[in-house]
Amino acid sequence: MHHIVENQRNFFNTNTTKNLQFRLTQLDKLYSVLKNNEQALYDAIYKDFKKSEFDTYTSELALIFHDIKDAKRNIYKWARRKKVRTNLMNFPGKSYIIKEPLGVCLVIGAWNYPYQLSLSPVVAALAAGNTVILKPSELPAHSSKVMATLINKTFDPKILKVVEGGVPETTELLEQDFDKIFFTGSTRVGRIVYEAAAKNLTPVTLELGGKSPAFITKDCNLKITVKRLVWAKFLNAGQTCIAPDYVFVEKAIEQNFMEAIKAEIEKEQFAFENNNYVQIINDKNFERLEKMIVPDKVAYGGSTNAPERYIQPTILHKVTFNDPSMQEEIFGPILPVLSYTTLQEAIERSRQLPKPLSAYIFTGSKKNREEVLQQLSFGGGAVNDAVMHISNPKLPFGGVGHSGIGSYHGKAGFDGFSHKKSILHRATWLELPLKYFPHSASKLKWIKRLMKLQ
Template structure:
């Protein structure tokens, strides 16, 4: 179905125009100009699809993309330079270099929770590295996807970058094509399908998935500040954030104090927007029903849900254990379970028993405790005494491991992800060491001695 588009992009890539550094930089400028032109339309579309306000829309989506574009344009020349590396003594007379080479025709499949940011962010990396790209925005946010397609059409010819809208059938058709690289953001379930399809063509992939990201709060934490930052990270975007704290694991001695502060900040930040219809809604009726059904047990704050607007009040549930329904899968909504532990070592073992999360947050004033958690638990990335904010630093690689994904991006790491590093040894012809040849017995003994 999309074979013709794929072939046109393949031909354009083979023309080598996308490899030109001035062409790439100008393409990034074109993308930025097109986003600016459609900025108001984007914010309106975010309101239509997700009831996302302008301030949050700019903070979490558009502003982040501008920052990434500016960083890439400023540093692309340096990133793309051929890199000279050391050569061992056994290779005297030669030089060693790493050439930065684009993969070719790339596919980017983006999700609905941050439908603009998580579509354009990887695209910036693909363009910076010199690839062509087919972008598949989410069908669950149709207004935003329409504006994304308008932006791409304004900025680029289809033979270079194209946006393709559609549902599951579109994804399936695209995944049948022999792309040179695939970048997918979404659920672990679909991630497995993407990887299986990619394997048929031996196509390398980046999978940005999710998981049950814990916020561990020890007895040595600044409890009030921990509550404030956990509440913000959890309930922004109506909890539909892949690195949101999925549950709180608090020391028994401070748990009730933590809950008291979390209730205070939840009311302060979100009560009025929810009552006035300004809080973000759940993306679909299916997801609304799934999240709503997790509100059970000892609800200490919130719990209200409005099916007419698909909005769920920020909710905190106390006295939860690992058998609770909310602990069986990633919540991806504004419901926050709170568990308690008596021993940090036991808490670490409990978290390690779960699939590797995309993020982990530890709140403590004790550096040894923080170091113990970071070293002992496998996870994608995270923060000490904060939540989510590590995502905004373009100098930190972002990505998961195991069940939460593979690969990394953001800033230079986006360029690296869409770049193949081609290793080249340039050997001298002025002389030739005989030790590597079969008849060089003496030299063979010498090199064995040197390499021991």
Template sequence: MSREQLVVQRARKSYQTGNTRRLEYRIHQLKGLLRFITERRKDIADAVKRDLGKSEHATELFETLGLEGEIKLAIEKLAEWAAPRPVEKNLLTLQDEVYVQPEPLGVVLIIGAWNYPWAVTLQPLVGAIAAGNAAVIKPSEVSSHSAKVMEELLPQYLDKDLYPVVTGGVSETQELLKQRFDHIFYTGNSTVGKLVMEAAARHLTPVTLELGGKSPCYIDKNCDITIACRRITWGKFVNCGQTCIAPDYILCEPSIQDRVVEEIKKSIKEFYTDNPKTFEDYGRIINQRHFKRVMALMEGSTVAVGGDSDESQCYIGT
């Protein structure tokens, strides 16, 4: 029996004890998760710095702050969310007490992404805990430092049988997908998304697939071009462009093209200084494979601004 199979069996056995049906137990686990983020803030920031070159401030803004808000909201609203909901009676149910009772699904699998390794992995966990489920957490192996910290420290704050962390690469994920889950939550690319859905279909398991997509921007010549370019620059270069909804390309009329390029240059300088390489709020590409992939996109193109690189640091200039 594989390690992954044992982990899932243990989670299901723990779920079947019925502990998670009690709202007090769910709140206790949510408070543990909140304590983890508060007490281990430095460990989380250090891991993200090593994975993506993000500053402590950026990790706070894009990873932990939103998570804390999600957990506090779940704690505050849990009794309301879990309460029976009245249903209007009809001829068939006239003599009955009619209501809808929210129920946990069971054991869910959460497969996280590397670009926001904490927010994207743990936000679905907040919902899973609040709904009374057990959850197997699979952080992305690409953001390896974050995955290691999650594996080592999260079990100190949550029930380790109900909410185990499974690390590893493709083979471990494939082994997990062979197991039966009651829901699968996956964030990543569409190629892997198809494999996740195919594996889920064997057990008729419902899925939530967050697969990103293309995000073009159109700048109309009559809009405030300065504001538009400033916002696009922020959206594109935050996290070194590694965001699923980052702008992919800009469409505009030829008459404003030069001005758009100039405004974006100005915004880049304002946000990241003349030398983004030494600026702490400008990150790095996650690994050399992706560094080479991005560099290949520039081949045969005219680079309007930036484009300098350092493979040893996985740095690509703005």
């Protein structure tokens, strides 16, 4: 690991990556190797947890391709020196900010979207002019292997290298001195990464998770609300960091909501053979999720099949904060439904939990919308939709508090892998004597006057 990092550092120090055309070449190379090997990517991820070609393209590859195109289209603008105003105290002069790459970066991907959550940060890092070591999650072993095979045979390891492995390999990587670490995963592991980074004062972006709520008010468009909510929750069998984790529905429409959501799930016919559902990633997660299904709280679903790692889309009703499903992030196809009388009550109860990565409000009322957006702290979210905010590269994506540090996507990703170097450029044709010795009451008086004009 040390040898890989040092080779990348030596290459970075040649300043080759600061050339924008060089960066564009690397982005083109990444796009081509993924585009030319789409079928291999589809086959690998299906072997891991039966993810269909449709879902793999729409929720993974399409987003990566868009990130690459977005970076190529905007790289000159994002990298441009930014002029800023120079204050009177520094007259005559000019001021500007230079964006420069951080250096050697480590990207640790997540298992639930093994391509998108590994390669989108890589796109941002390469666009910003860094070298990158990618450590994909070992849980989807076939997906990890295909990324390693394709990338390592295409890229010079001094620029981009995939390192496979589990905890021992990740631990050894974290012992190295990086210029940036980008991690996507659980809050528990995020703490370990953060602690390791702190030893070298390495900046981090942590994309974590949390219990993301969805609030549903009586004045929502119930038909559209349920349609969008069911899609967002059961996409990837609920194994999505920004999936609605639980629902707060207004009591006035509680019964109508329950009937509508059951009907929508029936209509969608989630199943492996319909190519719109996936397996739980492994036995450990299957067993964890199965324990959350309390039989007397099941309003819909609840069936499981351990050998197939299948859990039927499940709705839990009349749930309390003491139930197993409310004790941790679910990360599976189980949706607890709670009710409320006033929206303020629901917001206050949600605030008892750590700040989530996302939150959603389904309402036709501006007052209700603003109540949630202003009072609840969360990473990002949507009004009258769920999950789809991740598809807009103009919106920085990231958490707050326990749900993460920093953000990426589009320009935010480029900035996250860049250092903003501030420069004051002074002219030499004029020099006021005010700051120099000897000090005097008169000089101080003039300095105070000038400060008031700033």
